Amino acid sequence: MNNVFLQAGVSAELKLDDHPTLRLMPMWRRMTALQKSVMSVLVKAVTLDPALFEHLKHLDAPIYFTSAYGEVSAMLRVTQDIEANSLPISPKDFQHSVLNAAIAYLCMHQQSQQPGFALSGGYESQDLALHLAARRIAAGLDSAALIIHAHEWSDVDPKNENARAELLVLSAVKEERSRFSLQTVDQSYDRTESSDAEGSRYDEDQAEGSIAWLLKDGRPELKRCLRNSFGLELRSVWQEIT
């Protein structure tokens, strides 16, 4: 089994991290808040380490894009228009309502043809994407992966758009940039001793709409256990490379 290393961890909040080059990006004005947050985190990560992203392209690393609710504002505009019988609906809103729209913009911007997988996983979206990417790398199916997790909490008014995204790059190869190694990922429906061990805990039943982001200040939590409302527990353990 291959090891899995974290090569990059970056977060971006749309309003706080509005990179000056983003506004010059083609199609920026067309994008939804969710898509803008994805582009923001990508541009931030590429700026920090351009070689890494060229390397991911070269490796044909899969992109896992995940979001619990997806393109909320685009889908709401579509449903509101239909409710109001304001037809035809906007073709732009319809195109943007699909979950993989952000991957499409990302690949257009990066001139990349990496495979992209749009995943909806509910409260546990981000942990599911991490587990999938890690297991595939550990088994040798992929040599690296890019995980992007985003959430939009805009109101329908485009002036009030707000979204946040986080980006993780995993790889089978330990490099100078590797800062953490993933020790285990596992899931079960049976609360175990390790569930109650120290570490960060997230419980959907107590989340009250908050998102359990994978990164805190660009770092993964060393021990993490997330429990969804159906009783599924997803656990991950990282070790810092010193």
Place this chain on the structure above:
Amino acid sequence: MQSNIAITAAALASSFGCSVEELRANLASGHRGLSFTHRFSDKIASPLGEIPWETLGIPIYDRSDSDSLLIKGCQRVFNQLNDTSNILNRFSPSRIGLFIGTTTCGISGFFDVARQLKSTGLALSSLLKADMQQAWVGRTLADQFSIRGPVYTFSSSCAASAQAFVMAHDAVHIGWIDAAIVLGVDILNPVTLHGFDSLQLLDSNFCEPFTPDRGGINLSEAIVAMVLERESDSAAGTRVRSYAALTEGHHMTQPAPDGAGMKLCMEKALRNAALEPHEIGTINPHGTGTLANDEGESLAITQIFGDIALVHPTKRFTGHTLGASGALELLISSLELEKSESGSFKNSYALKNSFGFGGSNISIILQRGGL
């Protein structure tokens, strides 16, 4: 990649058949599962492919909410699949995975929120509910059928269930799980219908993919479930020989006009399979019937295979079932491979393309079992 993981059972509900036997019979007869008479006739004049809900025991008064209909339909198809395969009893619950491809789950919840936003004035963030997530169907089914392995919901537009299929295959291949249920599901609903109408992609007549007469898509709905598990090398189930996926990075809804992204995807799948183009016996294209898709795809196929003689587009019969189309057409391709045993075509490999909005391309090569 050559594995001994096979499609060992399937169940479905579609306008083109509600069992594998019906599907096989309708393929043989060339029956069209599309009609101008449907439950959206007051909204859309184009033909649609409607699941015969009455055969699933879902009465007409119970069909107005697309998410509720989707869950009920999936439950019926799951029961049908378990009756055929006994999968839920043959494997430990934690060793069964569920891999879903869908694009339309959660839409009813968005309509509810749209109404509440107007009537209450509350902030959107306070109205978000779990049943607005595409993943809701997977979480619900896993809970109801006690599936305790990984549950993943792919929503990459029309490539959704083809992506779910290859990810399910890989999960069994690497020993993460012993068996996977692949579910492709999309239900007709106002968002999809008005969305494709706004893009002017609907054919007002019966669709004719890969012909000069093509004028667009006929939308349709389907629920398709398949079991993937290991089989002995001599067994006859259809195997996954290889696949390739890429993102075109060209346009949000249009493929590159020269079919370059489609060509590259098929070439990679062939390379991964260690096969030459002449070894492919049949191609089930994405073949939606739109001007842009079919032009790009036919150019790509011609460049690789010399002509489009191997192409057997089936959306002419089934309509375009969107996120479910990959699963439905993989099942059709596996039935086509059965014919190769009786000499209907020369080779034992089938190529299936799924090309979604956003340039989500995937090409899968299936192999007749027992080779």
